[in-house]
Amino acid sequence: MKIAIIGAGYVGLAAGYTLSKFGHDVTIFERDKEAGGLASGFKPAYRRGKDKNWEWKLEKAYHHLFQNDTDILSLCKELGIENKLLLKRPLTAIYQNGTISQFDSPSALFSFHGLSFGAKLQTACLLAFLKINPFWKPLEKITAASLFQTIGGKESWRVLWEPLLLGKFGPYKDSVPASWLWARVFKRTPRLYYFKGGFSICVHTLVQAIKKQQSSILLSTQVDTIVQEKNKFRVSYGGRSDVFDTVILTIPSPIACTIVPDFPKFYKDNLLSIPHLHAQTLILETDEPILEKTYWLNISNRSFPFLAVVAHTNFMDKKYYGGKHITYIGNYLPPDHPYLKMTKEQLLKIFMPYIRRLNPSFQLSAVSCQLFTAPFAQPVHTLNYSQKAPQFSTPIPGIFIANLDSIVPWDRGTNYAVKLGKDVAEYLIKSK
Ligand SMILES: Cc1cc2nc3c(=O)[nH]c(=O)nc-3n(C[C@H](O)[C@H](O)[C@H](O)COP(=O)(O)OP(=O)(O)OC[C@H]3O[C@@H](n4cnc5c(N)ncnc54)[C@H](O)[C@@H]3O)c2cc1C
Missing domain, CATH: 3.50.50.60 (FAD/NAD(P)-binding domain)
Structure with a gap:
């Protein structure tokens, strides 16, 4: 054929x-x-002088694999490239009330300062329910917002999850089904794979x-x-x-x-x-790190003009990128959002004061800054999406x-x- x-x-x-x-x-x-x-990659143009060329390509949008991503892992085996996979446990954190707190394990949840003990318990119950429950179909009929508030409690919804869902889905935050949330929690593994070479x-x-x-x-x-x-x-x-x-x-x-x-x-x-959202990533290549240790930082403060900061070189060694620190600033945007018409310089100017709030000692020495937009990159699931x-x-x-x-x-x-x-x-x- x-x-x-x-x-x-x-x-x-x-x-x-x-x-x-x-x-x-x-x-x-x-x-x-x-x-x-x-998931395609790029390397900056060939450089002369003190800036070294990159050894590895980098994805235009931050990428990693979970340990249970069995289909792609089996394909890698079939293609003979499983030896190209590196497994690491990078840190995930949340920025809330001016503080970066690790947020990727039960012990991190209970040491988190932004919630009362009762709210932490309720959040733990919700996350445990999503992690052990294999049945997603019934969760397609209710919204993530209602599940959060009934099991996770109103406090953690207001402090953590509502701002994160608003940042990711904007006007659609109240329509996203609980099955979407289930999939995110059920599937997540703390250890992540990345390819040697990207x-x-x-x-x-x-x-x-x-x-x-x-x-x-x-x-x-x-x-x-x-x-x-x-x-x-x-x-x-x-x-x-x-x-x-x-x-x-x-x-x-x-x-x-x-x-x-x-x-x-x-x-x-x-x-x-x-509905679809466009994904936008501004990639900064700097001499000093923006985040000290964290790989993935969710921003739960919605006065910030971005949703996530992903410090790739806190996951992979910066030696593969000419010795520079690589940080993605990520957003999901509706098609009419003004950021989609801006240049990388205009966006950097808007983002810079907020980057400094994450790291007040950070001095901008961005030798390179790349901007990528991926149209229709995030479909928005609504109730009963499988139909x-x-x-x-x-x-x-x-x-x-x-x-x-x-x-x-x-x-x-x-x-x-x-x-x-x-x-x-x-x-x-x-x-x-
Ligand atoms: C910000 C972001 C972060 C992500 N992080 C991860 C991650 O950590 N781990 C992970 O596994 N996945 C991640 N993903 C998701 C992953 O990248 C996608 O699920 C996957 O790459 C989608 O593959 P696809 O073939 O469905 O679509 P696409 O990759 O979109 O492929 C469609 C192709 O069609 C081409 N095309 C479009 N129109 C035409 C035309 N008219 N003629 C010819 N060609 C055309 C496009 O150029 C494109 O190459 C992320 C995605 C985004 C946006």
Whole structure:
């Protein structure tokens, strides 16, 4: 079968790898100049003088794997790159009331200053319930806000969780189902994996394996339209076109709706009713650390203009990044947010006073500052989301969809992207 896959993120690559393994003739189309999608990496341009070049690539958005991310870990084993995985236990903390407090274990919760003892007990009960309860379906019917307040208590909701959910989901904070929260807590492991060399190592190995199986990846090739032609599909890109027996869309749903004009209105309406946020990361490369020890800092003070600070070089050694400290400042933003139109210099100016509140002794010596925006990177789950999430088959037989929106109940992640890619490939093979 001649198959077109649109998008070379982890879903597209895993689907392409599986299908080409079964002997199908696969072409993967990728708009960007590199594969990897949301987990793709970069290195600053070659440097002369005192600034050393980076040895490793870095993801445009902070990335790590959990110990129970079994699908991607098995793929790494199959690809022979499990020896490229480093396992560490970096610190997670929360910024609240002017203090950074470790917040990643039961003992850290009980030594946390911002809550009364009763509120800590209630929070512990909620977290324990989410950690041991394997049944997420009933939790899809109630909101995270109501679960927090009934089991976790009103105090910890007001002090911790409400500001964090507001920071992540903005106007949608009260619609997010408890199953989303369950997935976050149930799945989390304190020890995390990262690739020696960055996630690009995994992407590069997958790309090589796909090519070895006689399939191709067309980079810097944006697909403009896909239209039906008899029992086949004409895929048009950059003034050229080619005909395929079947197509898999791994791109965000709003883009899928524009490039497949023949999708019926009811189908587009359902896909477009899923709200999405854009992810934005400002990456600072500095001589001094912004955070001393913490890897991941959640900001629960909503007067701050950002949600999370991720000090990558408190997870991986700074020697791989020219000896500089690498810190991500992260935000999830609705499509009309003014930050999405700003330059990195404008954002840094807004963020700087708040960075100094995290570390008053910090002097800015950012030798480099990079800004990345990932449109539609965070689908917002609403009540009973599993009924709304796109299934593999679409109303056009022969066109399949598997993207970030298809993942239920989990929040998106490369592990689920790998599973989704493999699953859609197997589904397609069975259905033909
Ligand atoms: C801020 C942030 C932090 C994250 N942290 C983690 C983490 O710590 N661990 C983890 O495992 N996951 C993390 N993720 C999630 C992870 O990156 C994604 O789940 C995964 O990479 C999604 O893969 P995908 O293939 O579904 O989509 P994508 O990676 O979005 O791939 C879709 C591809 O389609 C391409 N495309 C779009 N339109 C077209 C077109 N018209 N023609 C051709 N190509 C097109 C895009 O360029 C893109 O490469 C994070 C994501 C974000 C945004």
